[in-house]
Amino acid sequence: MKKRSELLREAIEEMIAVGKxxxxxxxxxxxxxxxxxxxxxxxxxxxxxxxxxxxxxxxPRRGAIVAEISxxxxxxxxxxxxxxxxxxxxxxxxxxxxxxxxxxxxxxxxCEEARNAPDPDEYFYRGETFHQCIYAGSHNAFLIEQxxxxxxxxxxxxxxxxxxxxxxxxxxxxxxxxxQAIIEGRSDAAGELLRDHIMIQGHRFTDLIASLSxxxxxxx
Amino acid sequence: MKKRSELLREAIEEMIAVGKxxxxxxxxxxxxxxxxxxxxxxxxxxxxxxxxxxxxxxxPRRGAIVAEISxxxxxxxxxxxxxxxxxxxxxxxxxxxxxxxxxxxxxxxxCEEARNAPDPDEYFYRGETFHQCIYAGSHNAFLIEQxxxxxxxxxxxxxxxxxxxxxxxxxxxxxxxxxQAIIEGRSDAAGELLRDHIMIQGHRFTDLIASLSxxxxxxx
DNA sequence: ACTTATTTGTCCGTATGTATA
DNA sequence: CTATACATACGGACAAATAAG
Numbered sequence: 228m229k230k231r232s233e234l235l236r237e238a239i240e241e242m243i244a245v246g247k248x249x250x251x252x253x254x255x256x257x258x259x260x261x262x263x264x265x266x267x268x269x270x271x272x273x274x275x276x277x278x279x280x281x282x283x284x285x286x287p288r289r290g291a292i293v294a295e296i297s298x299x300x301x302x303x304x305x306x307x308x309x310x311x312x313x314x315x316x317x318x319x320x321x322x323x324x325x326x327x328x329x330x331x332x333x334x335x336x337x338c339e340e341a342r343n344a345p346d347p348d349e350y351f352y353r354g355e356t357f358h359q360c361i362y363a364g365s366h367n368a369f370l371i372e373q374x375x376x377x378x379x380x381x382x383x384x385x386x387x388x389x390x391x392x393x394x395x396x397x398x399x400x401x402x403x404x405x406x407q408a409i410i411e412g413r414s415d416a417a418g419e420l421l422r423d424h425i426m427i428q429g430h431r432f433t434d435l436i437a438s439l440s441x442x443x444x445x446x447x
Numbered sequence: 448m449k450k451r452s453e454l455l456r457e458a459i460e461e462m463i464a465v466g467k468x469x470x471x472x473x474x475x476x477x478x479x480x481x482x483x484x485x486x487x488x489x490x491x492x493x494x495x496x497x498x499x500x501x502x503x504x505x506x507p508r509r510g511a512i513v514a515e516i517s518x519x520x521x522x523x524x525x526x527x528x529x530x531x532x533x534x535x536x537x538x539x540x541x542x543x544x545x546x547x548x549x550x551x552x553x554x555x556x557x558c559e560e561a562r563n564a565p566d567p568d569e570y571f572y573r574g575e576t577f578h579q580c581i582y583a584g585s586h587n588a589f590l591i592e593q594x595x596x597x598x599x600x601x602x603x604x605x606x607x608x609x610x611x612x613x614x615x616x617x618x619x620x621x622x623x624x625x626x627q628a629i630i631e632g633r634s635d636a637a638g639e640l641l642r643d644h645i646m647i648q649g650h651r652f653t654d655l656i657a658s659l660s661x662x663x664x665x666x667x
Numbered sequence: 668a669c670t671t672a673t674t675t676g677t678c679c680g681t682a683t684g685t686a687t688a
Numbered sequence: 689c690t691a692t693a694c695a696t697a698c699g700g701a702c703a704a705a706t707a708a709g
Contacts, residue, residue: 230507231676232495256696266678271697275452275492279499287450288684288696303589307534314530369523372501451697476675486699491676508675508705672708681699688692 232272235263239273243282243293244382254283254291281380301384308377309425312358313418315374316405319364320414328410331360335406342399350395351386357402361421364409388428398424452492455483459493463502463513464603470515474503501600521604528597529645532578533638535594536625539584540634548630551580555626562619570615571606577622581641584629608648618644 239259242248254274260267278285285291296304323331334357341349355378362374378385389395401424408417459479462468474494480487498505505511516524543551554577561569575598582594598605609615621644628637 275495279496303587307590310534367523370527
């Protein structure tokens with residue numbers, strides 16, 4: 228049985244990921260408490276968890292706000308994320324079992340089906356499963372955890388990146404190249420392909436900066 | 448002004464780092480509360496932070512215990528650490544300023560002087576500064592933070608590794624090769640050299656497993 | 668399997684510090 | 689600058705769940 232604060236953390240985290248709570252927005256403990264029908268204590272504990280993950284910032288006696296990530300820091304985070312994922316891909320190419328390959332291909336094909344879905348977020352969600360498959364394929368539990376944590380922090384931005392015109396199709400063909408490299412055991416190639424796939428999002432300074440202002444304006 | 452739970456987290460973290468609280472040991476909230484002269488609330492908040500860092504493990508309704516790092520997990524952590532440091536080295540080779548070079552060389556020479564110091568920990572401490580120089584040279588604040596965090600968690604094990612006979616001299620010559628590569632801007636070489644330098648500690652399964660039993664016995 | 672005891676998870680009251688008029 | 693209002697940080701109490709006998 229899961230802890231109450233764990234569930235609350237996930238709920239609040241999701242609200243932040245989908246932009247329901249925008250960066251910089253103040254998180255009122257009492258308000259959240261009544262909203263979820265609990266007291267302030269479990270809310271506080273959930274907020275503390277989010278704070279140690281870097282999702283929100285807690286200023287002593289001044290409450291918590293959703294973390295505002297500067298474009299500079301965002302670039303830095305993508306730079307690290309790309310290397311973490313590259314490492315996952317290299318290890319996956321060497322260590323994946325036939326069952327892992329099957330799971331990866333299934334996730335990949337699920338993305339293919341979602342390419343022209345009416346809801347653009349559908350591809351986003353399936354893409355997440357795809358990346359998680361590669362993390363898991365590294366067979367390094369600590370690395371998987373690190374990758375997941377970073378992924379969660381960058382989630383809102385990765386999602387917005389797919390809104391750029393034509394990005395979904397390009398994303399899929401990049402995925403395809405990665406899959407081939409992994410299955411054929413071309414470790415270094417897999418790493419480089421996945422790194423570039425992630426860094427495309429980081430390299431486009433302008434897109435990202437633009438999405439920054441967009442994310443703070445969109446409340447849904 | 449810092450929060451109470453922040454200070455408590457640091458205090459408890461230190462107790463764990465110096466072995467005052469051994470891996471697997473149960474952390475009694477009430478006991479810690481009376482020990483620090485506070486109520487259970489700030490203790491709980493500190494524990495939650497330590498749990499999200501992976502320092503302790505909180506099982507629902509069953510309390511918190513100091514995380515037990517299995518040899519398997521230790522290997523995994525070193526595997527990740529080696530890639531993080533490799534990334535730092537690659538970036539450092541491309542981005543270091545002349546001032547950065549000077550700082551790196553200074554730290555390197557400080558290690559050289561400590562090679563035959565009576566206290567073997569002297570080399571360890573100067574080696575830490577050396578590695579921090581490389582982190583800083585990446586000029587990626589987020590990466591620096593990640594590297595520091597991981598470094599802190601592996602600190603006890605890195606220190607023990609240097610007790611192996613002849614390891615200090617080998618460590619220094621590996622450092623030397625890394626320094627040359629960084630200064631000459633050979634990015635990929637610097638990365639690979641530093642990765643191997645770290646992984647030497649991970650590859651020696653037996654040494655690490657041996658140090659595991661030793662570390663749980665030494666209370667000072 | 669039942670009872671007891673300890674410990675955690677949650678709620679609420681209060682005081683202190685921050686922001687605002 | 690003072691005073692007021694309000695949100696946060698902490699303490700204490702209660703209830704529920706687990707472990708022990």
